[in-house]
Amino acid sequence: MKVTVFGIGYVGLVQAAVLAEVGHDVVCIDVDQAKVDNLKKGNIPIYEPGLTPLVTSNFEAGRLSFTTDAKAGVEHGDLIFIAVGTPPDEDGSADLKYVLTVAQTVAEYMQSHKIIINKSTVPVGTADKVKARVTETLNSASKSVTFDVVSNPEFLKEGAAVSDCMRPDRIILGVESDTAEDKLRELYSPFNRNHDKVITMDIRSAELTKYAANCMLATKISFMNEIANLAELFGADIEHVRHGIGSDPRIGYQFIYPGCGYGGSCFPKDVQALVRSANKVGYTARVLESVEAVNYQQKEKLFEYIMRHFNNDVKGKTVALWGLSFKPNTDDMREASSRVLMEKLWDAGATVQAYDPEAMEETQRIYGDRDDLRLMGTKESALNQADFLVICTEWQVFRAPDFELIKSKLSNPLIFDGRNLFEPKRMADYGLQYYAIGRGLSV
């Protein structure tokens, strides 16, 4: 089928590559000329396991192409995906300017029936705004072309995006027309063989489903962080508590890890956006407001531990930092906990000596050259002449380090672990002082 994808980011690029892989003919449009040029040269702008060979092979096979030419893109696709960003605006509401710009562009160039599929995460009612923008644009050009709007939110996880798109848990379709549903079912049929994963519903319910999913996951994390903070004050160990509650199948073990807060491009902005959408219809989303507030505090946790340990003075200290990305297996630094920590350490006069398996380039891009940030080539070299170690991201390579080496390299044998990777008793056996989340103040 002929498909066009607007927005070559984490969602658009992965979805486009996966659709091309099963045989669809996919054109990707982006306003970022450099990104398009790089993709044409085989340079993939993001780190995502399995993505590079998928993009390269489908590009070479001619099923996947990249351009900034929106007109050609609109002419190509019968199905047109909107996968552009929906960042928070000043008050935290989702900013729809990119989505509505694409809607307008599609309307300007369409000469035949199009199915416009919204994959971006958007507030309830956005499909109506897309419809209105397309209709106005068509009317002002006196064009009488028909179109459908579908809501098809994306549930991929960064770090596992390719496999999530290849083997989705569910395919949510918010549709109003049988023809559009039929076309979307045909498009996704290669991913829907094992059992029917397509769940159809009205458009508003589909739009809300995406927010509800992310807000539920964020709620689980903030809930566990709150219990971890209580565990710390009560002298309990959150890891025992986690095992204890996860064994109840109604709760389950997934997504109940305490830590130094959630980040990324989705949870923070989607929780905020639903809170703001709720306000607009006269409702106070108290649970979600608290989820956001707890997370905000949690991102400061490691810095609080550090300042308490050093009597509020880290001026001149060199901090080894392992993990910069907001979670493992991605280079995405959006809203990462490491950023809150680094910025606070810099304000307090410390130098950060960091290592991350994938996010170093992105860190360099965000912060540029500065004397108080050193990006190191290995996790071991990040320890050179450092005073203590902090862990912000649970990359596999950090899970079983050489503790003797850590101890010998640090001027203080001290670890602040924002992801609870190690056993406090084992750390004590190695002679390392160890702070983790909700496991007692220091062992």
Ligand code: NAD
């Ligand atoms: P992103 O920032 O990585 O990519 C967005 C792309 O859209 C950019 O390359 C940008 O240049 C491009 N763009 C902006 N305006 C454009 C226009 N008019 N025409 C063509 N391209 C344009 O964003 P993302 O992380 O892929 O997220 C996209 C949407 O999907 C967001 O609404 C997000 O909330 C949602 N989402 C993201 C994830 C995720 O894990 N990243 C998962 C599910 C849903």
